[in-house]
Amino acid sequence: MSKFTGMEHRVPIEKENPSIVCNDALCKKCKLCVKACTLDAGVYPLYDLEKNGDHGVCINCGQCIIACPFNALTEVSNISDVEQAIADPNKKVVFITAPAVRVSLGDAFNLPTGTNVESKMVSALRKLGADYVLDVTFGADMTIMEEAFELIERIQNKGVLPMFTSCCPGWVSFCEMFYPDYLNHLSTVKSPIGIQSTLIKTLFAKKNNINPKDLVVVSVTPCTAKKYEAKRVELSQGMKSQGLDGLDCDISITTRELAKMIKDHAIDFNSLEDQEFDNMLGKGSGAGLIFGNTGGVMEAALRTAYYYLNGINAPSDKFLSFEAVRGLDNVKEAYVDMGKLTLHVAVANQMAEAKKLIDEIRNGQKTFDFVEVMACKGGCVNGGGQIKILKKPVMDEARINRNKALYDGDKKMNLRYCHDNPLVKQVYDEFLNKPGSVIAHDLIHTHFYDRSWEINGK
Numbered sequence: 001m002s003k004f005t006g007m008e009h010r011v012p013i014e015k016e017n018p019s020i021v022c023n024d025a026l027c028k029k030c031k032l033c034v035k036a037c038t039l040d041a042g043v044y045p046l047y048d049l050e051k052n053g054d055h056g057v058c059i060n061c062g063q064c065i066i067a068c069p070f071n072a073l074t075e076v077s078n079i080s081d082v083e084q085a086i087a088d089p090n091k092k093v094v095f096i097t098a099p100a101v102r103v104s105l106g107d108a109f110n111l112p113t114g115t116n117v118e119s120k121m122v123s124a125l126r127k128l129g130a131d132y133v134l135d136v137t138f139g140a141d142m143t144i145m146e147e148a149f150e151l152i153e154r155i156q157n158k159g160v161l162p163m164f165t166s167c168c169p170g171w172v173s174f175c176e177m178f179y180p181d182y183l184n185h186l187s188t189v190k191s192p193i194g195i196q197s198t199l200i201k202t203l204f205a206k207k208n209n210i211n212p213k214d215l216v217v218v219s220v221t222p223c224t225a226k227k228y229e230a231k232r233v234e235l236s237q238g239m240k241s242q243g244l245d246g247l248d249c250d251i252s253i254t255t256r257e258l259a260k261m262i263k264d265h266a267i268d269f270n271s272l273e274d275q276e277f278d279n280m281l282g283k284g285s286g287a288g289l290i291f292g293n294t295g296g297v298m299e300a301a302l303r304t305a306y307y308y309l310n311g312i313n314a315p316s317d318k319f320l321s322f323e324a325v326r327g328l329d330n331v332k333e334a335y336v337d338m339g340k341l342t343l344h345v346a347v348a349n350q351m352a353e354a355k356k357l358i359d360e361i362r363n364g365q366k367t368f369d370f371v372e373v374m375a376c377k378g379g380c381v382n383g384g385g386q387i388k389i390l391k392k393p394v395m396d397e398a399r400i401n402r403n404k405a406l407y408d409g410d411k412k413m414n415l416r417y418c419h420d421n422p423l424v425k426q427v428y429d430e431f432l433n434k435p436g437s438v439i440a441h442d443l444i445h446t447h448f449y450d451r452s453w454e455i456n457g458k
């Protein structure tokens with residue numbers, strides 16, 4: 001008999017799920033989570049508990065949490081872990097905040113949807129006890145330096161194409177479970193949080209003369225799947241390369257958990273003074289900022305791939321507002337004139353819809369050079385860890401406003417290309433040598449696993 005018997009109305013969540021937990025006492029059997037797991041995540045209809053050994057399959061995307069009107073489904077809370085680290089006088093706590101958090105956090109403090117609260121968020125984190133607050137846009141810049149390099153290398157050396165982005169852990173899990181034959185299509189570059197965490201435990205620790213064991217990296221993300229990603233030991237080469245146990249990213253909390261911490265500490269968020277991120281490994285470009293939007297990774301990568309191919313920055317009229325890959329459509333396709341060659345690219349969001357495109361690629365109906373996939377509808381701005389908005393019209397508007405806020409942020413920045421970021425250049429000069437180097441592969445690339453047993457049984 002299934003351990004999930006009697007729970008047919010809701011998604012089956014394993015007790016060990018690192019991202020999602022269900023409080024059955026609050027469940028009103030509305031089945032909205034099942035709808036989200038079917039139509040958004042595309043997971044629920046694709047497996048059978050009777051055939052897979054009664055295993056609740058999950059890509060940790062948190063779209064069921066966003067859909068649950070009664071808060072029966074929530075993220076696994078890691079707030080006490082953060083509080084404990086802050087209270088420990090021997091630990092230095094480094095918060096790293098993903099791009100999309102800043103355009104949703106304000107929703108918890110009655111600000112209009114899409115308000116960019118970056119500087120108040122930084123201030124709040126310092127009030128909570130952060131020793132350092134760094135922007136994951138820096139990690140995003142690093143991801144692009146390696147990913148654009150890998151793309152050009154694959155094209156020039158007749159490698160496996162299309163190359164797929166791999167910075168969304170929801171999509172990576174989906175690929176590992178449902179498309180294990182496509183794992184060699186995934187870019188081997190780690191996600192922005194993965195890279196930044198490794199660089200903090202290595203270069204940052206060294207430059208600040210801190211033992212890496214005394215650093216606690218806390219990622220603040222729009223994403224429940226990042227809690228799962230943080231536990232992937234193969235992402236912790238920073239610690240491993242120094243012969244140390246432990247993870248590179250120690251704790252991951254969502255935008256909602258950060259909002260709760262701010263409220264629990266009675267911090268008057270809207271009255272906080274504006275503050276800036278710390279500088280070392282802490283600031284990124286506009287291209288890194290738009291990572292939170294569907295199409296953002298693609299646009300950032302195209303800007304840098306153009307530079308790698310031509311030795312000059314891409315024409316700003318097209319590449320700094322690349323309309324063909326923008327917008328909230330589930331699938332966008334474009335031919336891109338890169339000077340020396342033309343790329344055929346696609347951008348897909350909302351896993352259930354993206355799956356249709358992946359099937360077309362797999363059965364040969366469509367061919368591309370480069371494909372971006374994000375599991376959540378609209379990208380990370382609508383991630384499973386963002387502030388919940390249950391009313392559909394308000395949520396639809398929020399998605400548009402959050403999306404626009406990141407593009408506006410990019411437009412306002414002087415630094416629009418990842419490869420122009422002086423902090424990125426410094427990291428290569430002092431530590432990683434050059435994109436695609438041996439040390440870069442050792443530390444900031446990764447590998448993936450065939451997890452089809454989760455669908456088919458062991």
Ligand code: SF4
Nearest residue numbers: 037058059061062064
């Ligand atoms: S987290 Fe995503 S995949 Fe997992 S049960 Fe919820 S909607 Fe489905």
Ligand code: SF4
Nearest residue numbers: 027028030031033068
């Ligand atoms: S959405 Fe929430 S309340 Fe509705 S069935 Fe799912 S867990 Fe229960």
Ligand code: SF4
Nearest residue numbers: 168170223376380383
């Ligand atoms: S789209 Fe973003 S928020 Fe959603 S699962 Fe992927 S990385 Fe997480």
